[in-house]
Amino acid sequence: MSSTWQEEVAAETRAGGRISDRFIVDKVRNAVLTQRLPPGTRLPEVALGDIFGVSRSVVRKALTRLAADHVVTQHPNQVARVRAPSIEETRETFGARRLVEGEVVALLAGRLADTQLDAIDTLVEYEAEAHARGDEPARIEHSLAIHHLLADQSPNRVLGAMLTDLILRTSIVIALYKRAGLSSCYLAEDHPALLVHLGRGEGEAARRCIHDHLLALENLLDLSARETRIDLMEILGQKEVS
Amino acid sequence: MSSTWQEEVAAETRAGGRISDRFIVDKVRNAVLTQRLPPGTRLPEVALGDIFGVSRSVVRKALTRLAADHVVTQHPNQVARVRAPSIEETRETFGARRLVEGEVVALLAGRLADTQLDAIDTLVEYEAEAHARGDEPARIEHSLAIHHLLADQSPNRVLGAMLTDLILRTSIVIALYKRAGLSSCYLAEDHPALLVHLGRGEGEAARRCIHDHLLALENLLDLSARETRIDLMEILGQKEVS
DNA sequence: AGAGCGCTTTCTGTATACAAAGCCATGTCG
DNA sequence: CGACATGGCTTTGTATACAGAAAGCGCTCT
Numbered sequence: 314m315s316s317t318w319q320e321e322v323a324a325e326t327r328a329g330g331r332i333s334d335r336f337i338v339d340k341v342r343n344a345v346l347t348q349r350l351p352p353g354t355r356l357p358e359v360a361l362g363d364i365f366g367v368s369r370s371v372v373r374k375a376l377t378r379l380a381a382d383h384v385v386t387q388h389p390n391q392v393a394r395v396r397a398p399s400i401e402e403t404r405e406t407f408g409a410r411r412l413v414e415g416e417v418v419a420l421l422a423g424r425l426a427d428t429q430l431d432a433i434d435t436l437v438e439y440e441a442e443a444h445a446r447g448d449e450p451a452r453i454e455h456s457l458a459i460h461h462l463l464a465d466q467s468p469n470r471v472l473g474a475m476l477t478d479l480i481l482r483t484s485i486v487i488a489l490y491k492r493a494g495l496s497s498c499y500l501a502e503d504h505p506a507l508l509v510h511l512g513r514g515e516g517e518a519a520r521r522c523i524h525d526h527l528l529a530l531e532n533l534l535d536l537s538a539r540e541t542r543i544d545l546m547e548i549l550g551q552k553e554v555s
Numbered sequence: 556m557s558s559t560w561q562e563e564v565a566a567e568t569r570a571g572g573r574i575s576d577r578f579i580v581d582k583v584r585n586a587v588l589t590q591r592l593p594p595g596t597r598l599p600e601v602a603l604g605d606i607f608g609v610s611r612s613v614v615r616k617a618l619t620r621l622a623a624d625h626v627v628t629q630h631p632n633q634v635a636r637v638r639a640p641s642i643e644e645t646r647e648t649f650g651a652r653r654l655v656e657g658e659v660v661a662l663l664a665g666r667l668a669d670t671q672l673d674a675i676d677t678l679v680e681y682e683a684e685a686h687a688r689g690d691e692p693a694r695i696e697h698s699l700a701i702h703h704l705l706a707d708q709s710p711n712r713v714l715g716a717m718l719t720d721l722i723l724r725t726s727i728v729i730a731l732y733k734r735a736g737l738s739s740c741y742l743a744e745d746h747p748a749l750l751v752h753l754g755r756g757e758g759e760a761a762r763r764c765i766h767d768h769l770l771a772l773e774n775l776l777d778l779s780a781r782e783t784r785i786d787l788m789e790i791l792g793q794k795e796v797s
Numbered sequence: 798a799g800a801g802c803g804c805t806t807t808c809t810g811t812a813t814a815c816a817a818a819g820c821c822a823t824g825t826c827g
Numbered sequence: 828c829g830a831c832a833t834g835g836c837t838t839t840g841t842a843t844a845c846a847g848a849a850a851g852c853g854c855t856c857t
Contacts, residue, residue, distance in 0.1 A: 333810090357837085357838065357839090358838075358839070359837095359838075359839095367811080367812090368811060368812045368813070369812085369813090369839085370810080370811055370812065370813090371810085371811070371812095373616075373839090373840095374615075374619060377616060377619050377620065378619065378623070381620065381623035389818090389839085389840085390817085390818050390819060390838080390839055390840075391818095391819070391820095391838085391839080392819095392837090392838065392839080393839095401712075402712065402713065405711045405712055405713040405714065406713050408711050408713070408714070409711060409713040409714045409717065412654065412655070412658050412714070413654070413655075416654050469647045469650050469651060470643075470644065470647055471644065471647040471648050471650070471651040471724075472647070472650070472651045472654070475651065475717060482713075575840095599807085599808065599809090600808075600809070601807090601808075601809095609841080609842090610841060610842045610843070611809085611842085611843090612840080612841055612842065612843090613840085613841070613842095615809090615810095631809085631810085631848090632808080632809060632810075632847085632848050632849060633808085633809080633848095633849075633850095634807090634808065634809080634849095
């Protein structure tokens with residue numbers, strides 16, 4: 314994960330895989346999630362094309378898909394940029410996720426097979442261990458895996474897909490607005506409690522649990538007054554891609 | 556609306572507007588909504604390009620966006636086709652929309668300005684009039700306008716955008732699975748009742764109202780056993796675009 | 798007659814060329 | 828000194844050419 318894109322491209326081509334728009338989408342999305350590409354970063358098509366060894370056609374397709382996923386912004390005749398959701402949008406994204414993920418876990422309660430419950434349990438343990446040893450990237454990865462698993466297992470696939478999208482968007486804004494002094498957005502009790510409710514089939518309790526979890530997470534962020542933060546980012550954020 | 560695409564293209568170019576991907580997206584989406592393009596219809600890039608007088612580049616971008624909107628399917632090295640949601644997905648789409656639109660109207664209750672309430676009231680009347688004179692396309696148009704207005708006015712813009720998407724998707728499956736004998740999916744009392752609750756600020760009543768409305772709508776559809784219906788459509792639906 | 802195989806046609810995937818729009822810095826005029 | 832015009836430079840928009848994959852068609856062999 315610490316390697317450069319060029320190295321990953323070389324590895325991919327050696328492995329026989331051809332570089333497609335999907336590859337670029339994944340790489341850019343991960344880079345945004347891990348804040349290697351801060352909001353406002355310019356993403357010129359030729360530069361990306363050179364990095365990934367493809368022409369602008371493929372890059373353009375990738376950028377269009379990233380724009381549909383709300384990861385980048387595309388304005389006509391202007392360079393694509395990493396999106397910087399406003400504080401207002403951040404609150405609304407959390408609100409939407411509370412609604413959707415709450416419904417998903419309510420539907421899911423009592424319907425998960427034991428193997429799936431065990432899988433979540435394992436991830437919860439991994440997350441706790443990663444937090445204990447101070448490995449924040451690993452902790453985030455496991456936390457995301459838990460929520461993605463819930464989204465994938467949603468009995469309602471449409472809601473599941475919407476939840477997948479919302480998980481991505483909340484992750485981006487968490488990275489963006491994480492309070493400076495805070496090393497980690499970790500709430501030790503929430504995931505184990507959710508797991509218990511899911512196992513016992515307590516749908517409404519699970520809904521409340523995830524609702525409060527996401528509310529607590531939102532309150533850990535620095536969504537205070539100064540709107541200037543992202544405005545300046547958008548206007549002055551001229552950092553180059555590499 | 557009954558003119559051909561070529562005529563609309565000519566009108567657009569005469570008006571000075573250039574044909575862009577957005578134009579194509581709108582036209583194809585409307586054609587799908589009105590079932591002029593039935594599910595499974597092949598959408599070859601060159602054919603669309605000829606029709607709209609642009610090259611494949613623009614068409615490809617439009618198709619990518621339509622795929623992101625769940626209007627068409629795109630598989631590698633295969634021609635794009637108008638999507639045919641399964642019965643299962645239809646139920647799940649309605650479920651998702653009940654959740655999201657319920658929350659939106661709950662948030663909206665008591666917050667709408669009088670002018671906006673009047674606008675909805677006017678649309679409700681138009682819808683009733685169109686139904687009375689048997690003009691089903693006009694009735695659908697006004698009904699859609701009501702729901703789109705709710706989505707646009709949502710205090711939570713993220714939820715609003717999700718609702719816009721779900722309105723489109725439910726409209727598609729309504730067109731697909733409308734019971735053969737039924738001339739109209741119209742429930743006379745529902746929209747006026749919703750309007751009353753919105754005006755009085757009765758959020759939970761509005762939520763229940765829209766929930767029951769959508770449930771009744773879903774039950775008007777022919778979602779009975781034979782899954783073969785869309786499978787055959789997908790496999791055998793080889794109708795040409797024009 | 799039916800199954801399998803290979804050819805041809807159609808369509809998409811990708812790269813590239815050219816045109817147009819935007820951005821930035823410089824210089825000029827008020 | 829500041830505002831504005833203008834030039835080049837960068838970047839995107841669009842069309843087109845060529846290569847490769849998929850689907851349809853007919854042929855042959857059994």
